[in-house]
Amino acid sequence: MFPVFLLIFLLIFGGKCQNVQIDLNSILEGINFRSDNVSFHFKNLNVQNGKIEFDEMSINGNSIVEEEHQKEITSTPKNEYIFEYPELAEMLDNDIDPCDDFYEHVCHRWIDSNNISDDETSVGHMDLLTQRVHSQIQEILESDYTLDTTEEQKTVHKFYGKCMKHKKSPDNKAYEMLLLQLAKVHGLKKNSTLTDWMIEFRPMNFFVDLSVGINEYNSSLRVLQIMPSHPTLSHNAYSKREYRHEYLAMRQFLGQLLDLIQADDVDGKVFGGKAEEYEARIEAFFEVDKQLAQIAYFDQYNKTTTMSTFSDLNSLFTSLEWDRYFSSFKDSKLLDLLKTIEIQIIDEEGLMRIDKMLKTINQTTLEYYLDWEAIMYFGEFFDYRYQEVMQGYNVAVSGAKTQSKEKDCMSTTSTIFYDLVAQIYVQKYFPTSTRQEVTEMVTNIVESFENMLINNTWMDKSTKSAALEKLHSMKKFIGLNDQIFNTTWIAKKYEKLSLEENDTYYTSMLKIQQWTQNVILSRLNTTRSIQEFEFPSTDVNAFYDPTSNSIALTAAILQSPYFNLSLPSSINYGAIGIAIGHEITHGFDISGADYDKLGNRKNWWDTTTMKTFMNLSKCFIDQYSNITVDTTNLTIDGRLTLNENIADNGGIRAAIQAFKKLPPPTNLEKIRGLETKSPLQLFFISNAYVWCSKIRPQQILSRLYSDVHSPEKWRINTVFSNQPEFAEAFQCKLGSNMNPVKKCKVW
DSSP: OHHHHHHHHHHHHOSOEEEEEEEGGGTOTTOOEEEEEEEEEEESOEEETTEEEEEEEEEEEEEEEOOSOOOOOOEEESSOEEEOOHHHHTTOOTTSOTTTOHHHHHHHHHHHHOOOOTTOSEEEHHHHHHHHHHHHHHHHHHSOOOTTOOHHHHHHHHHHHHHHHHHHSOOSHHHHHHHHHHHHHHTOSSOOOHHHHHHHTTTOOSSEEEEEEEOTTSTTBEEEEEEEOOOSSOHHHHHOGGGHHHHHHHHHHHHHHHHHHHHHOTTOSSOOOOHHHHHHHHHHHHHHHHHHHHHHHHHTTOOOEEEEOHHHHHHHOTTSOHHHHHHTSSOTTHHHHHTTSOEEEESHHHHHHHHHHHTTSOHHHHHHHHHHHHHHHHGGGSOHHHHHHHHHHHHHHHSOOOOOHHHHHHHHHHHHTHHHHHHHHHHHHOOHHHHHHHHHHHHHHHHHHHHHHHTOSSSOHHHHHHHHHHHHHOEEEEESOGGGGOHHHHHHHHTTOOOOTTOOHHHHHHHHHHHHHHHHHHTTTOBOOTTOOOOOTTSSOEEEETTTTEEEEETTTSSTTTOOTTSOHHHHIIIIIHHHHHHHHHTTSTTGGGBOTTSOBOOOSOHHHHHHHHHHHHHHHHHHHTOBOTTSSOBOOTTTTHHHHHHHHHHHHHHHHHHHTOOTTGGGEEETTOTTSOHHHHHHHHHHHHTOEEEOHHHHHHHHHHOSSOOHHHHHHHHHHTOHHHHHHHTOOTTBTTBOSSOOOOO
């Protein structure tokens, strides 16, 4: 029994403590645990009347706490709390001045000691945690049924099995079925139209994406949303030397793919063997995709959301026969409904540009391009020869090989059945104590953000009042949305999905795609619950949703190194605490500012205050746009990353203020090996540590044009350099890299 007492103490207070006395009677009740290979070392131990006193204690081994209720430990510090965190303590490089390059000061050794896996584009703490979570999910998917396994969860296991069977021994039946579909549309007596293709390959979309989402002007209602489709390659691939390799890789990929396709179309149903057709097919792809890339590029900062009627849609995008398309759905009432409700158009200008483009493309070019779209959409179901060609393309573009069969199937399964997988995952890996502690952190950081708003000097009274109302109305989902355990909701969602034993992976996916579209369309024009916010609890991520004014922290991210009950508050507030502040701040970035407390797109800003807000934000645009990224001659796009940069800078301010208000013994907490570091220094070190990352050169280039986040190094150095608390904590001289004279601040 005696080692058990020490284990419980350690798991709550950390690995090593000095001069502490504890009342064991206050903590034993209601705690369940298990431990493996644990050894204890203590100095000057005294046990009397249920109390343990000692000068120093340490523990080694693997241990896991499984708790229904974690009781607060009453302790009396005589000196200070020492915690074990060697992974962090051993990484700091004291040869690098923290006031010169803090990211390198914390991450240099970590980067040197970690390698990128062959099937990954980067390695960082988020990547490593994701790999750990994926292994846990894979274990779940490969485990046998239990008495508690629901029928819906059995479908998940069944689908994973079909995926693995296909990956291990892929056949080419999917290609044969696709060839018949292509022959059908090509064989129409009249020239095939975009409508013919949309009907034949539904739910696949061409040129326009259709979904059901939240009405941005009435967030309680779901509407049909229509927006332009994305190009395959970026505008940069066609226009910038640094991205030329993406264009060349695609050209080689199309040629290799076409060689296989023509060889397998032995009867020449669709793909002839003539040299001129071969070249024409490849050129058709680039002719259309390049125009789509140009449209997407020119519209990226000018997207507007408008409400339209069905009759307006017919004149807005004439290339699709909307009446005929929606009449082809099994639900005969769908078209009638659409004619009576508003439709949400996202990027109306982009849709009009695509419509105009389609009128200039000849019929053969259009059909060749649509062939490519269908082949790429269904290509993952083709045999191993196609998979090898696709892997070659992935390596050329990203530098990473294709994932293993197990990883691939795990990823696909957990994406489709995210709520069912989450049911099992959170029960097994997400303790109640974590949710309770993080909820308290969220409350503290929201309170700090509230004080930031109250003390704001550039907002007028009316706008400040509306901002405070929005903050107070913000909903918080910690780990999961409890809706995933609503058996009625789950049963209704999955009641019409049935995978039979003789279904292949391909036919199963066709069923799932059709079922998904039916589920989505069934929500059209229905009311959304105020607590509705669907997100994947098994993703290592955090979210803000403007249309519900909600933040979410997934169960997967609420574990080490982002959150650990056994580590000091400085470490947790510096890691997950800043992430919490980041998501809260998204409600008040350039995009979030367009939505009110209910999630409606509505102007609640005074004109003068908004002008000040935009001017303050411009400081960030200029600051980040002047950063040249290491190993490239390219700069960060300050406009593309603006919202995330505002959230990074505002989020850390909220987390700093919340952390500084924590009561003792926070001010006594130390890390073994970093005893000279103050709690606030540990706060900043912790945040830098979780962003340590090594990235392939191809991925750096890709992120610079597609990722709305700044690269990791500048999510640390630039953000910290804007914080007076950082300069004070590390005594950085004014004018040094980490304490510039000019700083940017919105919140």
